[in-house]
Amino acid sequence: MAAMEVRLPVARKRVAQSLALAAGESNKHLVAPGDIITTDTGYMRGHGTYMGEEKLIASVAGVVERVNKLICVKALKTRYNGEVGDIVVGRITEVQQKRWKVETNSRLDSVLLLSSMNLPGGELRRRSAEDELAMRDYLKEGDLISAEVQAVFSDGAVSLHTRSLKYGKLGQGVLVQVSPSLIKRQKTHFHDLPCGASVILGNNGFIWIYPTPEQKEEEAGGFVTNLEPVSLPDREVISLLRNCIMALVSQKLILYDTSILYCYEASLSHQIKDILKPEVMEEIVLETRQRLLELEG
Amino acid sequence: PPSQAALSQHGLSLQMRGSRSKTLHDRALVNCQYSMATFSTGERKRRPHGDRKSNEMTQHLKQTFEAAILTQLYPRSQIDIYVQILQADGGNYCACVNAATLAVIDAGIPMRDYVCASSAGFIEDTPLADLNYVEEAAGGPQVALALLPKSDQIALLEMNSRLHEDHLESVIEAASKACKDVYAVLDQVVREHLQEVTTLLGE
Numbered sequence: 001m002a003a004m005e006v007r008l009p010v011a012r013k014r015v016a017q018s019l020a021l022a023a024g025e026s027n028k029h030l031v032a033p034g035d036i037i038t039t040d041t042g043y044m045r046g047h048g049t050y051m052g053e054e055k056l057i058a059s060v061a062g063v064v065e066r067v068n069k070l071i072c073v074k075a076l077k078t079r080y081n082g083e084v085g086d087i088v089v090g091r092i093t094e095v096q097q098k099r100w101k102v103e104t105n106s107r108l109d110s111v112l113l114l115s116s117m118n119l120p121g122g123e124l125r126r127r128s129a130e131d132e133l134a135m136r137d138y139l140k141e142g143d144l145i146s147a148e149v150q151a152v153f154s155d156g157a158v159s160l161h162t163r164s165l166k167y168g169k170l171g172q173g174v175l176v177q178v179s180p181s182l183i184k185r186q187k188t189h190f191h192d193l194p195c196g197a198s199v200i201l202g203n204n205g206f207i208w209i210y211p212t213p214e215q216k217e218e219e220a221g222g223f224v225t226n227l228e229p230v231s232l233p234d235r236e237v238i239s240l241l242r243n244c245i246m247a248l249v250s251q252k253l254i255l256y257d258t259s260i261l262y263c264y265e266a267s268l269s270h271q272i273k274d275i276l277k278p279e280v281m282e283e284i285v286l287e288t289r290q291r292l293l294e295l296e297g
Numbered sequence: 298p299p300s301q302a303a304l305s306q307h308g309l310s311l312q313m314r315g316s317r318s319k320t321l322h323d324r325a326l327v328n329c330q331y332s333m334a335t336f337s338t339g340e341r342k343r344r345p346h347g348d349r350k351s352n353e354m355t356q357h358l359k360q361t362f363e364a365a366i367l368t369q370l371y372p373r374s375q376i377d378i379y380v381q382i383l384q385a386d387g388g389n390y391c392a393c394v395n396a397a398t399l400a401v402i403d404a405g406i407p408m409r410d411y412v413c414a415s416s417a418g419f420i421e422d423t424p425l426a427d428l429n430y431v432e433e434a435a436g437g438p439q440v441a442l443a444l445l446p447k448s449d450q451i452a453l454l455e456m457n458s459r460l461h462e463d464h465l466e467s468v469i470e471a472a473s474k475a476c477k478d479v480y481a482v483l484d485q486v487v488r489e490h491l492q493e494v495t496t497l498l499g500e
Contacts, residue, residue, distance in 0.1 A: 050367060059367055063491075251497060
């Protein structure tokens with residue numbers, strides 16, 4: 001009989017303590033809820049702070065950021081705050097009149113209007129009553145989509161559009177949910193990695209990993225999902241990438257195409273399932289970190 | 298004071314969900330749910346939903362966090378706090394509050410201050426902070442106090458039986474001292490975590 005591995009949970013060591021000591025006291029101003037940031041009344045109150053008895057007090061745990069007279073506290077983890085032009089991955093939660101409700105890790109559900117998407121076929125035409133009735137044929141509850149932020153409403157809710165052949169319904173693949181603060185803002189968030197899979201790094205912290213489509217043109221803007229079985233090697237690459245992203249997230253490394261690719265290369269010597277072991281995660285992420293530092297020079 | 302312990306699992310989300318009628322247009326709705334695992338007490342018991350003690354606890358948690366979270370910043374949303382007691386050694390309410398505070402801070406939801414809770418009792422003419430299961434079962438008067446430690450404001454104060462007015466002050470004093478000790482521990486953990494994550498991200 002094969003030996004079975006038994007693991008007992010222990011308290012995790014704080015990685016950064018030694019790092020921080022080595023680098024000397026960091027000059028960042030860290031605060032926790034209730035901390036007084038300043039008693040000077042000449043400052044303006046930004047996000048993450050509130051006024052109490054003429055004092056500026058932090059309301060979240062995070063780093064104090066000062067821009068001239070404005071003081072904000074940026075929390076480590078938050079829900080996604082939409083910005084126009086962001087690429088997001090989301091899940092349809094509701095079909096309503098002329099609109100879909102989309103869950104995008106934001107505080108309120110986002111909306112995708114029927115009028116702000118290209119209908120199948122791609123041609124531009126007026127949306128008729130038949131289109132409204134057929135909405136559930138295009139996208140139904142539980143479907144995943146990639147989209148771009150078109151507008152942000154005053155209450156923080158987000159309106160999406162899929163008016164480009166890049167966006168649309170997502171077919172077969174794996175969704176990984178991470179904190180939005182770990183996604184690096186880049187020119188493009190769609191990446192075809194050389195290892196045989198593609199990723200969409202949504203600004204909202206939703207990451208979609210899928211096999212690289214063979215012919216791009218035909219796939220684009222499609223509402224027809226390709227249900228051909230994905231080959232085993234492709235599935236292995238996708239699982240490996242997924243585990244690599246989990247490892248990077250556990251060590252709080254910023255996610256973008258290069259960091260993911262380096263982590264993937266560092267993990268090749270391990271079995272896919274072993275990557276999630278804490279000691280392996282630490283090892284491969286350390287290697288990734290070093291290679292990224294070398295790249296920066 | 299002896300041990301208490303009782304840890305919890307919690308889900309926390311900030312989202313408008315479910316019944317539209319409950320949505321508040323000027324602030325966020327705080328939705329708490331308290332439960333006890335079947336294996337948490339000495340005697341294995343199945344508690345179906347709607348157990349009276351749990352409902353009361355749920356209400357208390359809701360009141361506590363409505364006082365602490367800056368709910369007016371998030372109109373039309375809902376904050377869900379789910380806590381489950383895994384091991385009940387006394388001070389269930391306090392353990393829930395302390396754990397949920399950490400969860401709320403971790404989620405980056407704005408709060409006035411930490412909320413720290415502790416219980417206190419009065420046994421044999423002595424005020425006793427942080428009661429364990431045996432002391433709770435002894436049946437003396439019991440006070441549960443949730444405190445915003447930096448501003449010394451009380452988020453919730455509850456007493457389960459009668460206590461002479463002369464003793465009340467000393468009992469509350471004992472409880473708030475314990476709250477501040479809890480605060481010191483929580484604050485240290487939060488700051489260590491902050492330090493760690495910012496150094497890792499800062500590279």
